[in-house]
Amino acid sequence: MKKTIEEINARIKTGKAVVVTAEELIPMVMEQGIAETARNVDVITTGTFGPMCSSGAFLNLGHPVPRMKMTKVLLNGVEAYAGVAAVDVYLGATQIPETDPANKNFPGEFNYGGGHVLEELVAGKEVLMEAMAYGTDCYPRKKLEKMIRLEDLPQAFLFNPRNAYQNYNVAVNLSDRTLYTYMGILKPNLGNANYSTSGQLSPLFNDPYYRTIGPGTKIFLGGGVGFVSWYGTQHNPQAPRDDNGVPTSPAGTLAVIGDLKQMSPRWLRGISYLGYGASLMVGLGIPLPVLDEDVVRFAALSDSEIFAPVVDYSESYPQGLGQVLGKVSYAELRSGEISVNGKKVPTAPLSSYYGAREIAAILKEWIMQGEFLLTAPVFNLPRDKGLPDYRSLVFPAEA
């Protein structure tokens, strides 16, 4: 059984495409088998809604009169990087105000940061811009204070260098003091185990060899439409894989881009991790075209068949020792309790499975209504340590 993207798009346009979420696919495959399901289903939707620190937006703030070459820009007190052209800045999700005491009074609260500014912008709220410059013949203005709104900015796009991590650590604490980490609060002596992927719904878990997801793939991003733009930072396709081909430790990542003006505060949410910092929760969903049975085979893997490494955040992670205390399945994680070193440990997700489920459902709806056509990747994401194969413009690529 083979289908092409063009055939699938033709079915989407006529409203005939059969679309299911990666979660709905699992019982279908159990009942009908892979071959039958691959014949019947055209598109599988995935989703994830979790903290993604490596996120931010390029904003063009518009030229004031007289013109200005901004060298320092604060948005609601949060600095945006201005070392690009005159009124372009990059606002990063984890940037905190200069006035924030950070961890001086440990653990710091980090109630506000770049992620919160992004959330306020997409919510349509006014944000205070303070800009400074040294002044030039062509850009004489040296100072500007102004309330801005997203709708008034000439251009604004989210550009996240590392999102949608394919698998991630389960964080535990073997020490006798509470830890405050980007994986949340970790209580001493294995008090809890925190994890952060949407498992069987997560985009790259459903396409473990990046057969259909790559630069150019059209996606749901922050409530709007975006694209995969590159392989993400720390993309590590060489991570160990199990017999199903699914990585058992953090592996692939995606750099993604999308128009901030289409996005919603429902799916871009400023967040604060006690003692760690500010960040952004990003909603991201990717459709998988059912080009062959292998697309279904990989996407049908359920939480009981995908595994995450348990890592101690008191010693192994901060010291970079690479020690793993064991592997646990996402089914165990989602049940609320895992076993580590013979002890029962309660689990908590930091990534919203409920949100992931909703994103996969929204994307399904967009596709079923004929509003969202699929795109093939322009080239494949690297599957080994080498550079991506820019010549692999033929689709589908070989697995």
Place this chain on the structure above:
Amino acid sequence: MKEKMVLYFPSTVTEQPFIYYLVKDFNLLINILKANINPRKEGRIVVEISGEKTDFAAGLDFLQARGVKVFPLEQEIIWVEERCTHCGACAVICPVNALELNRTTMKIEFHGDRCVVCEHCLKACPSRAMEARY
């Protein structure tokens, strides 16, 4: 009967031993979960009171007659659902399972009756969906 509640003591009565009277004169069992006096000398305690129904009612009348205000516990800690992302980070921090991740819907549920106003959730919630109001 048994109920958790919040008692507010105006500064004029903060120094009176109300708990002693509740135990001695009204035969009530008192479990103090939390207590503090603010800089304006107003007192506030979170208690669980149990006893016979008539004793319970008489005890509360006694408190209110002397200016102590009685509030139900659920009004203390508020779950702002529209800010909640249903991530689940709070579920292992809440010591009494007042915040619970429903494993079927994968949504957070807030059971105000279980809350003991420890306030750990306020800062454990990444999207700051929990608020204290008093």
